[in-house]
Amino acid sequence: MLHYLDHAATTPVPQAVAQAMVDVLTEGFGNPSSQYALGRKAKAALEEHRKCIAQALGCPPERLFFTSCGTEGDNWAIRAALWHNRRVGRHIIATAVEHSAVLQCLKDLEQQGYSVTYLRPDICNRITAAQVAAALQPDTALVSMMLVNNETGTRYPVEEVAALLRGRDTLLHTDAVQGFLEVPFSTKQLGADLITISAHKIGGPKGIGALYVGQRLPHPRPLLFGGGQERGLRSGTEATAQAAGFAKAVELRLAGLEEDWARMTDLRNYAARRLSAIPTLQLVGQPDAPHILSVSLPGYPSQNIVNDLDSKGICISAGSACHQGKASHVLTAMGLLKRIAAGTVRISLGPGTVRADIDALYDALQEHHERRFPML
Numbered sequence: 001m002l003h004y005l006d007h008a009a010t011t012p013v014p015q016a017v018a019q020a021m022v023d024v025l026t027e028g029f030g031n032p033s034s035q036y037a038l039g040r041k042a043k044a045a046l047e048e049h050r051k052c053i054a055q056a057l058g059c060p061p062e063r064l065f066f067t068s069c070g071t072e073g074d075n076w077a078i079r080a081a082l083w084h085n086r087r088v089g090r091h092i093i094a095t096a097v098e099h100s101a102v103l104q105c106l107k108d109l110e111q112q113g114y115s116v117t118y119l120r121p122d123i124c125n126r127i128t129a130a131q132v133a134a135a136l137q138p139d140t141a142l143v144s145m146m147l148v149n150n151e152t153g154t155r156y157p158v159e160e161v162a163a164l165l166r167g168r169d170t171l172l173h174t175d176a177v178q179g180f181l182e183v184p185f186s187t188k189q190l191g192a193d194l195i196t197i198s199a200h201k202i203g204g205p206k207g208i209g210a211l212y213v214g215q216r217l218p219h220p221r222p223l224l225f226g227g228g229q230e231r232g233l234r235s236g237t238e239a240t241a242q243a244a245g246f247a248k249a250v251e252l253r254l255a256g257l258e259e260d261w262a263r264m265t266d267l268r269n270y271a272a273r274r275l276s277a278i279p280t281l282q283l284v285g286q287p288d289a290p291h292i293l294s295v296s297l298p299g300y301p302s303q304n305i306v307n308d309l310d311s312k313g314i315c316i317s318a319g320s321a322c323h324q325g326k327a328s329h330v331l332t333a334m335g336l337l338k339r340i341a342a343g344t345v346r347i348s349l350g351p352g353t354v355r356a357d358i359d360a361l362y363d364a365l366q367e368h369h370e371r372r373f374p375m376l
């Protein structure tokens with residue numbers, strides 16, 4: 001039996017989502033740019049799907065642009081903001097714990113002459129708006145602060161940063177890939193100018209995400225030039241089936257969202273309590289979002305834990321699935337002792353996770369620990 005506890009990496013697609021995609025692929029397959037009825041139908045359906053996702057974010061549909069993934073949204077947001085603020089300056093503030101989709105883009109920009117101030121978290125992975133205030137310069141063009149950290153589930157004070165930037169030219173981007181439908185927020189409440197989301201973290205298909213672009217960027221720089229799709233900002237024939245799947249996933253998650261959050265929070269707390277009974281196990285970071293919990297078995301390489309649990313049908317990840325075995329920059333930035341960082345694994349839940357999954361995880365980790373430390 002599979003115990004899938006890696007929903008922050010990606011999520012299973014419910015049957016209804018797959019069916020919504022099949023319907024588009026086989027029947028509503030027209031090109032939204034085509035001039036006949038099939039094309040018009042595809043265009044209308046695409047706009048309905050955009051509306052559904054925009055509603056979940058609390059923004060007008062015309063401010064939401066489909067992308068191919070969260071990585072694309074992050075890259076586009078950062079470059080669009082810097083182009084918009086090209087006369088403000090070339091200084092950027094970002095947290096040191098952003099996803100690599102943000103960090104690698106910034107690295108490239110640094111090579112082009114931008115300077116970046118990276119804000120370090122405390123040992124619990126918290127970062128404050130005061131740190132942003134202290135780092136602001138007259139030429140700061142952009143602040144990029146993620147909403148929820150993908151390794152520890154820590155939520156950052158994006159709305160406080162938005163308030164801090166009010167009246168300034170500095171734009172605010174937030175990578176909400178781990179926050180969308182996992183913690184409550186709307187575009188209005190957050191006050192960020194650019195918000196990145198991705199479908200495959202919430203039961204949608206891979207290959208589609210979206211970028212919210214606020215009113216302070218009335219003419220954002222296009223990402224792709226070509227046929228003029230997505231209001232001329234991201235050319236390329238629209239991924240209509242993925243959009244249908246994305247919207248269906250949003251619809252399914254929205255039904256019973258509050259109960260799902262309460263249940264997942266209970267389960268996460270249950271996991272934290274249960275796993276804490278394993279000698280030497282430590283909780284890592286402050287988990288604010290209901291779906292993520294990081295723990296460390298110091299002195300035991302996380303990849304070995306992942307492999308051992310994999311052999312028992314349990315899927316968890318070592319740090320972040322996106323880092324492929326390298327030491328996690330998040331745990332390093334938090335200043336964790338090397339032994340603790342090296343032994344950290346991430347457990348992430350979904351609406352379908354049950355206690356039996358956590359119990360199986362506990363048994364497997366306990367056994368792992370006993371084999372490693374038979375004397376304790």
Ligand code: PLP
Pocket residue numbers: 008009068069070071072074099101146148149150175177178198199200209322
């Ligand atoms: N940002 C965060 C916080 C993520 O967790 C991820 C994926 O793990 C991404 C961005 C990238 O999203 P995608 O896989 O859709 O490119």
